[in-house]
Amino acid sequence: MLTMPLQTNSSLNDTVIKLEHVGKTFGEMVVFEDICLHVNRGEIVSILGSSGSGKSTLFNIIAGLIPIDHGKVAVRGTVGYMQQKDLLLPWKTVASNVGLPLKLKGFAKEDIEKKIKEYLPLVGLEGNEDKYPFQLSGGMRQRASFLRTLMTAEEIFLLDEAFGSLDSITRGQMQKWLLDMKNKFDNTVVLITHDIDEAIYLSDRIYIISKIPAEIKKEIKVDFHNEDKNKRLLSPRTLELKQEILKYF
Amino acid sequence: MKKYINTDRIYPIVGVIITLVLWQLIVDFRNVPGYILPSPTKIASALIRDFDLIRFHSSRTLYASFIGFGFSIGLAFVLAIVMDSFEIIKKALYPLLVISQTVPIIAIAPLLIIWFGFGTLPKIIIVVIVCFFPIVISLVHGMESIDDDYLRLFKTMKATKLQIFYHLKLPFSMVHFFSGLKIAATYMIMSAVIGEWLGGDRGIGVYMLRAKNAYALDRVFASILVIVIMSILIIYAIEFIGIKVLHWQTERDEE
Ligand SMILES: Nc1ncnc2c1ncn2[C@@H]1O[C@H](COP(=O)(O)OP(=O)(O)OP(=O)(O)O)[C@@H](O)[C@H]1O
Numbered sequence: 001m002l003t004m005p006l007q008t009n010s011s012l013n014d015t016v017i018k019l020e021h022v023g024k025t026f027g028e029m030v031v032f033e034d035i036c037l038h039v040n041r042g043e044i045v046s047i048l049g050s051s052g053s054g055k056s057t058l059f060n061i062i063a064g065l066i067p068i069d070h071g072k073v074a075v076r077g078t079v080g081y082m083q084q085k086d087l088l089l090p091w092k093t094v095a096s097n098v099g100l101p102l103k104l105k106g107f108a109k110e111d112i113e114k115k116i117k118e119y120l121p122l123v124g125l126e127g128n129e130d131k132y133p134f135q136l137s138g139g140m141r142q143r144a145s146f147l148r149t150l151m152t153a154e155e156i157f158l159l160d161e162a163f164g165s166l167d168s169i170t171r172g173q174m175q176k177w178l179l180d181m182k183n184k185f186d187n188t189v190v191l192i193t194h195d196i197d198e199a200i201y202l203s204d205r206i207y208i209i210s211k212i213p214a215e216i217k218k219e220i221k222v223d224f225h226n227e228d229k230n231k232r233l234l235s236p237r238t239l240e241l242k243q244e245i246l247k248y249f
Numbered sequence: 250m251k252k253y254i255n256t257d258r259i260y261p262i263v264g265v266i267i268t269l270v271l272w273q274l275i276v277d278f279r280n281v282p283g284y285i286l287p288s289p290t291k292i293a294s295a296l297i298r299d300f301d302l303i304r305f306h307s308s309r310t311l312y313a314s315f316i317g318f319g320f321s322i323g324l325a326f327v328l329a330i331v332m333d334s335f336e337i338i339k340k341a342l343y344p345l346l347v348i349s350q351t352v353p354i355i356a357i358a359p360l361l362i363i364w365f366g367f368g369t370l371p372k373i374i375i376v377v378i379v380c381f382f383p384i385v386i387s388l389v390h391g392m393e394s395i396d397d398d399y400l401r402l403f404k405t406m407k408a409t410k411l412q413i414f415y416h417l418k419l420p421f422s423m424v425h426f427f428s429g430l431k432i433a434a435t436y437m438i439m440s441a442v443i444g445e446w447l448g449g450d451r452g453i454g455v456y457m458l459r460a461k462n463a464y465a466l467d468r469v470f471a472s473i474l475v476i477v478i479m480s481i482l483i484i485y486a487i488e489f490i491g492i493k494v495l496h497w498q499t500e501r502d503e504e
């Protein structure tokens with residue numbers, strides 16, 4: 001076990017996700033032998049790892065979508081899971097796609113419409129209610145998918161490479177926007193990324209996971225004295241953290 | 250490109266016209282007797298002469314076809330949903346369905362006449378037997394081919410089985426459904442006609458049989474023409490409805 005528990009200010013009560021000695025195999029392939037990790041309420045935590053290291057599988061486990069072989073998984077709070085693909089339903093308009101979770105929960109039509117009207121501007125999708133997914137750009141699709149995740153649950157957010165396929169400008173906008181969203185809803189966010197800069201910019205903590213059979217190689221606390229995340233990118237501390245992270249790849 | 254004349258459409262039309270002209274010329278110049286091969290103009294005049302009769306018989310055929318087609322769709326939906334919900338039933342039924350298709354319809358049809366008489370019912374049953382298979386297979390296949398990621402998405406949204414069916418499986422399988430429907434539609438009139446050949450006193454198949462027995466080949470060809478036209482119109486109608494229902498896909502493909 002290479003997990004190195006760090007000193008955190010939060011009490012155990014504030015832990016919303018806790019994985020203890022989790023193991024998972026697909027047939028012959030061992031994806032995880034022994035994974036331990038935790039996420040505290042209100043944190044943004046990144047999972048950093050190369051392709052095929054089992055990151056999406058980890059999220060499927062946290063979201064309770066696939067069974068595990070051994071270990072313990074505890075999740076406290078409602079989970080919204082944005083998968084790697086945007087998974088918008090091509091036969092539904094933007095409004096129907098975004099409103100789908102509410103519809104499934106049995107909300108009245110007017111309430112759904114009202115909520116969509118209120119939320120679409122948050123992601124800059126106002127005026128696109130009646131468009132179909134094929135009429136949207138990649139970034140717009142991601143934002144619609146994100147909003148749908150928000151409609152599913154507001155407490156815990158699992159974002160699997162939410163911004164992976166976007167150009168760096170759109171990506172930067174989306175990252176800023178995610179931080180705004182986080183401040184507004186005060187939720188807990190776990191995100192999977194390939195991008196070290198993104199991890200440093202957004203997160204409070206970073207877990208680096210190895211190739212399969214995957215284990216947590218390192219837990220890094222992203223400690224900036226300046227709390228404003230927007231100033232992180234230009235700070236010399238970013239470079240130090242980056243150097244430290246790169247040691248593990 | 251749409252503004253210009255669609256050349257793809259022109260080729261088959263020109264092909265048909267050339268065939269008809271050659272046909273007419275050969276029959277006329279070589280004096281082929283009408284009981285061997287009637288010329289296109291003879292066929293056309295037979296069609297006009299017998300129009301009311303043909304219309305009556307055709308309407309009976311269409312009636313049996315459409316009732317059978319409707320039943321096929323309903324039955325296919327029920328069975329596809331059952332097969333999709335219970336893996337065991339799917340495993341048990343799927344091979345049986347495939348095997349059932351290898352039984353020649355012409356061999357079962359007389360049995361149906363014995364069991365159900367000369368009325369419309371055995372014809373409807375034959376249409377169902379023929380049309381049901383491509384529809385149910387396309388539906389089952391459509392529901393099967395849904396990406397696991399989509400099923401996971403619905404699970405994270407805490408959807409019930411019914412909601413998953415209504416919001417995901419049903420719309421997703423519509424693409425497959427319509428292609429199955431088109432295949433079924435090509436057989437639909439033909440299968441009713443086969444039923445009519447084996448007995449009964451109405452239907453375009455009955456008309457065709459009587460004409461054949463009288464060596465009135467111009468009327469035989471006229472009835473074939475009517476069957477072809479009805480089938481094509483039905484296929485086009487389904488295609489049209491399909492485009493309307495699947496607008497999200499057809500429009501996407503055009504982009
Ligand atoms: N349902 C499954 N059945 C069998 N093997 C699977 C299944 N899901 C994932 N795997 C395998 O598990 C391994 C980890 O996959 P996973 O998708 O979790 O990786 P990842 O870290 O998310 O990769 P990427 O960064 O490319 O998205 C891969 O080798 C993959 O082939």
Ligand SMILES: [Mg+2]
Binds near residue numbers: 055056057084160
């Ligand atoms: Mg992945």
